[in-house]
Amino acid sequence: MDLKTHIRSIPDFPKPGILFYDISTLLRDADAWQVAMTRMADIIRDYKPDYLAGLESRGFLFAAPLALKLGCGFVMLRKPGKLPGNVVGLDYTLEYRTDRIEAQADAVPPGARVVVVDDLLATGGTLSAGIRLLRQLGAEVPAAVTLIELSFLSGRDLIDVPFASLLQYD
Ligand code: PRP
Numbered sequence: 001m002d003l004k005t006h007i008r009s010i011p012d013f014p015k016p017g018i019l020f021y022d023i024s025t026l027l028r029d030a031d032a033w034q035v036a037m038t039r040m041a042d043i044i045r046d047y048k049p050d051y052l053a054g055l056e057s058r059g060f061l062f063a064a065p066l067a068l069k070l071g072c073g074f075v076m077l078r079k080p081g082k083l084p085g086n087v088v089g090l091d092y093t094l095e096y097r098t099d100r101i102e103a104q105a106d107a108v109p110p111g112a113r114v115v116v117v118d119d120l121l122a123t124g125g126t127l128s129a130g131i132r133l134l135r136q137l138g139a140e141v142p143a144a145v146t147l148i149e150l151s152f153l154s155g156r157d158l159i160d161v162p163f164a165s166l167l168q169y170d
Pocket residue numbers: 055056057058059094118119120121122123124125126127155
């Protein structure tokens with residue numbers, strides 16, 4: 001199955017000049033979503049993760065079902081102020097703004113193998129922040145995986161672990 005036929009591209013969203021790759025059309029097609037999950041699971045399984053970490057919010061849509069499929073725990077890396085209890089945060093810089101992600105301090109035991117999952121790699125800022133935050137928690141990050149990679153932005157250069165994507169766009 002050509003999964004790209006299930007990704008809709010929408011010009012000028014969220015800003016003029018940006019071509020937005022919309023995963024809604026993939027998620028609403030049961031067969032396409034299933035195929036995407038199976039292919040991502042096949043990649044991730046080889047890294048023998050104990051946990052999958054998903055990046056809020058679209059990353060949750062992939063990381064949670066993949067964790068269930070692989071028999072792993074699922075960990076949320078969230079936008080600021082959403083998680084209760086003891087929280088560890090990391091500020092990171094995107095092209096024009098600073099952002100922050102947070103995790104619960106006890107999210108994973110020290111030395112746990114955690115694969116990071118998101119829907120899309122663009123500049124790589126979000127995913128690389130996720131990797132760094134997990135390391136702050138004492139996790140080992142053997143790999144990072146996304147459904148979509150905007151190859152022309154070279155975001156994978158920021159990712160210092162093995163990285164794989166299912167669909168690349170130039
Ligand atoms: C999008 C996308 C990735 C990130 C990729 O998330 O879901 O998480 O941007 O961009 P980067 O590689 O340049 O960091 P967004 O912040 O738009 O929020 P959402 O997931 O909550 O929709």
